[in-house]
Each structure stands twice: as C-alpha cells, then as structure tokens.
Amino acid sequence: MPELIEVEDAADPRLADYVRLRDVELRKSLEAERGLFIAEGEKVIRRAVTTGYPVRSVLTTRRWLPGLADVLGGARVYLVPEDVMAGIAGFAVHRGALASMARRELPDLKTLLTEPPGTARGTAGFDAAGAGPRRVLVLEDLVDHGNVGAIFRCAAALGVEAVVLSPRCADPLYRRSVKVSMGAVFAVPYARMYDWHHGLAELRDLGFRTLALTPAPAATPIDEVALGPRVALLLGSEGDGLSSRWLREADEAVRIPMSPQAMSLGVDSLNVVAAAAIACHGLMRGAPAGR
Structure with missing residues (x-):
C-alpha cells in the first residue's frame, strides 16, 4: 500500500521535487542534480512505472488517488487540497497527479x-x-x-x-x-x-x-x-x-x-x-x- 502523507502547505520542504515546474532553467539544474523527472497524469505515471522507472514520490489529491493506487506499491504519496496542488505546480493539473520519478542511466x-x-x-x-x-x-x-x-x-x-x-x-x-x-x-x-x-x-x-x-x-x-x-x-x-x-x-x-x-x-x-x-x-x- 502507498504511504499516504497529508500536506497543507505548498511551501512544505518535502515537496521540493515539485517546485516551479514552469521554470525551465531551474528545472534543468534541479532535475539533473537530483536525478529525477516529473510525470504528469495517471496514464503517463502508469506508463513510467510499468516501464521500470522508480517512483520517488507522488503529489495528488484524494479524488485522484484511486486511479493510481494499483501501480504505486509502497511509494510515498503526498495528499494536498486542490488549491494547494495548483499553487505548487503553478498551473491547473487537469490530469490529477504529478510523480517525481528517478531517472535511469542512459546507454551509450x-x-x-x-x-x-x-x-x-x-x-x-x-x-x-x-x-x-x-x-x-x-x-x-x-x-x-x-x-x-x-x-x-x-x-x-x-x-x-x-x-x-x-x-x-x-x-x-x-x-x-x-x-x-x-x-x-x-x-x-x-x-x-x-x-x-x-x-x-x-x-x-x-x-x-x-x-x-x-x-x-x-x-x-x-x-x-x-x-x-x-x-x-x-x-x-x-x-x-x-x-x-x-x-x-x-x-x-x-x-x-x-x-x-x-x-x-x-x-x-x-x-x-x-x-x-x-x-x-x-x-x-x-x-x-x-x-
């Protein structure tokens, strides 16, 4: 079962993987430094998981959780209110969820x-x-x-x-x-x-x-x-x-x-x-x- 964590504050440091998703230069450096990328929406998250990318964490609201629960295993899931979700992402997340995924080493x-x-x-x-x-x-x-x-x-x-x-x-x-x-x-x-x-x-x-x-x-x-x-x-x-x-x-x-x-x-x-x-x-x- 996923580890469910309620978060009320968009500035909570545990959500650092998801900050300023529209800032291309910041995201380039942050994602390279932490070895992560962001998957958006149930279908994309599901495809990332089923092709072997490890889940670092998931950011979603309660109403979207059931659609992902079967693929998340024991992943850490941050549950936030709808307005907090939009505030963190900087845009309306119409597909309901964001996941921080670990990158894999590229082949040469x-x-x-x-x-x-x-x-x-x-x-x-x-x-x-x-x-x-x-x-x-x-x-x-x-x-x-x-x-x-x-x-x-x-x-x-x-x-x-x-x-x-x-x-x-x-x-x-x-x-x-x-x-x-x-x-x-x-x-x-x-x-x-x-x-x-x-x-x-x-x-x-x-x-x-x-x-x-x-x-x-x-x-x-x-x-x-x-x-x-x-x-x-x-x-x-x-x-x-x-x-x-x-x-x-x-x-x-x-x-x-x-x-x-x-x-x-x-x-x-x-x-x-x-x-x-x-x-x-x-x-x-x-x-x-x-x-």
Missing part, C-alpha cells in the same frame, strides 16, 4: 544501436544480420521540448526502434516532453551523441545508412530512396534545419515532396513534427521482415 550510443530492439540495455554485439535497431531517428539541436516529445510519439507509433539526440537537443524527460509524448519517451530507447563532430561516422561504422531530411529541391523524394537494412534519418532544428556539416556528411539528402499548389503558395516544407511523422512512415517501406 554503441550500446543503444547494437542491442536487440525493445530492450532498455543490452550486451549484444553488432550483428550484420540485423540484431540491433534497424530504423533510427537522429535529432540535431531540437530545443523545443514539445516537439521532441511529439517526435518520440511518432517514432513509437510508426515503428522506429531508437532515437539518437545531439548534445544540444532538449531533454525527452522534461515534463512537457513527457506530457506531449503521452509516455512514448519511456517506450522508445534513446541515447545522446556526445561527439557531434564525428557522430555520423560512428553511425556509419555501426552499419547505418544516413539520410538527411531537407526541403532542398535537389534531394531525393523519400518514397524513392533506397533504404537498406539499417537506416538513420536525420532531423534538424525547428528553424534552421540540419547543419551544413551533417547535410554534407549524410549518405543522401531526402525530401518530402510538396504539392504544386503548396509550392505556388510558397510552402516548401512542413514543421518538424509533421515531417517526422511522414518520414517515419516512409522508413517502414522495405523494412526487414520480423519487425
């Missing part, structure tokens, strides 16, 4: 890309026959947490098996990313690429063909490109797109064809989330059997 890039798909960690070596993930997204400098969360949701829905983040990418476990993804950030394994300069060469050494998504007219339409057994699709930042270095070093530039009407209106590209969804669907063409 090689481990992520050489383990069997669907495992959190692995010891399997690279197998030319296809032991590791075969369809991967690589995000370069996407700094909007909502976009990162939405792309993880696209990846989970469309069969992408892993995500690689450049050093400056937003944190997938930041509260907004988790919320927008509806917990998909827990389902799709990911790692950070700390050596941005040589990152694409490392992907190539692991057997991946790298495709750079760009609106450039000279790029190959994504539904015509030769995919191969292992493909890493590169997506660039919301405004500037991929860096010139990655565009140069990718094996091939690919694009999502726009309709003639769109081109006449000056619309030559989609936002990064819409582009990711279409491109992820395109990656499934020619995917190896047994996915």
Whole structure:
C-alpha cells in the first residue's frame, strides 16, 4: 500500500521535487542534480512505472488517488487540497497527479544501436544480420521540448526502434516532453551523441545508412530512396534545419515532396513534427521482415 502523507502547505520542504515546474532553467539544474523527472497524469505515471522507472514520490489529491493506487506499491504519496496542488505546480493539473520519478542511466550510443530492439540495455554485439535497431531517428539541436516529445510519439507509433539526440537537443524527460509524448519517451530507447563532430561516422561504422531530411529541391523524394537494412534519418532544428556539416556528411539528402499548389503558395516544407511523422512512415517501406 502507498504511504499516504497529508500536506497543507505548498511551501512544505518535502515537496521540493515539485517546485516551479514552469521554470525551465531551474528545472534543468534541479532535475539533473537530483536525478529525477516529473510525470504528469495517471496514464503517463502508469506508463513510467510499468516501464521500470522508480517512483520517488507522488503529489495528488484524494479524488485522484484511486486511479493510481494499483501501480504505486509502497511509494510515498503526498495528499494536498486542490488549491494547494495548483499553487505548487503553478498551473491547473487537469490530469490529477504529478510523480517525481528517478531517472535511469542512459546507454551509450554503441550500446543503444547494437542491442536487440525493445530492450532498455543490452550486451549484444553488432550483428550484420540485423540484431540491433534497424530504423533510427537522429535529432540535431531540437530545443523545443514539445516537439521532441511529439517526435518520440511518432517514432513509437510508426515503428522506429531508437532515437539518437545531439548534445544540444532538449531533454525527452522534461515534463512537457513527457506530457506531449503521452509516455512514448519511456517506450522508445534513446541515447545522446556526445561527439557531434564525428557522430555520423560512428553511425556509419555501426552499419547505418544516413539520410538527411531537407526541403532542398535537389534531394531525393523519400518514397524513392533506397533504404537498406539499417537506416538513420536525420532531423534538424525547428528553424534552421540540419547543419551544413551533417547535410554534407549524410549518405543522401531526402525530401518530402510538396504539392504544386503548396509550392505556388510558397510552402516548401512542413514543421518538424509533421515531417517526422511522414518520414517515419516512409522508413517502414522495405523494412526487414520480423519487425
């Protein structure tokens, strides 16, 4: 049974994990220092727990407790009045509960890309026959947490098996990313690429063909490109797109064809989330059997 603790004061130090949830810079430093992230709402909390993230504590009101009781085990649960809940969070918590979850250690890039798909960690070596993930997204400098969360949701829905983040990418476990993804950030394994300069060469050494998504007219339409057994699709930042270095070093530039009407209106590209969804669907063409 959960350990239930009644709290009446929003300034109670026991609630320190939940302070100023809208302050991005504060939350970045606080969550990194304490090794935690915040999950919001019954569905997201449930998904975090069932995928193996330990619960540090839960903050909720009495009316929302029954929906979570079966997954909380012996977790510490702070019960607060409705007005105190909103005061602590700084916004109305429409999904009824917040949970402070312990982060897990991320795999390094090689481990992520050489383990069997669907495992959190692995010891399997690279197998030319296809032991590791075969369809991967690589995000370069996407700094909007909502976009990162939405792309993880696209990846989970469309069969992408892993995500690689450049050093400056937003944190997938930041509260907004988790919320927008509806917990998909827990389902799709990911790692950070700390050596941005040589990152694409490392992907190539692991057997991946790298495709750079760009609106450039000279790029190959994504539904015509030769995919191969292992493909890493590169997506660039919301405004500037991929860096010139990655565009140069990718094996091939690919694009999502726009309709003639769109081109006449000056619309030559989609936002990064819409582009990711279409491109992820395109990656499934020619995917190896047994996915």
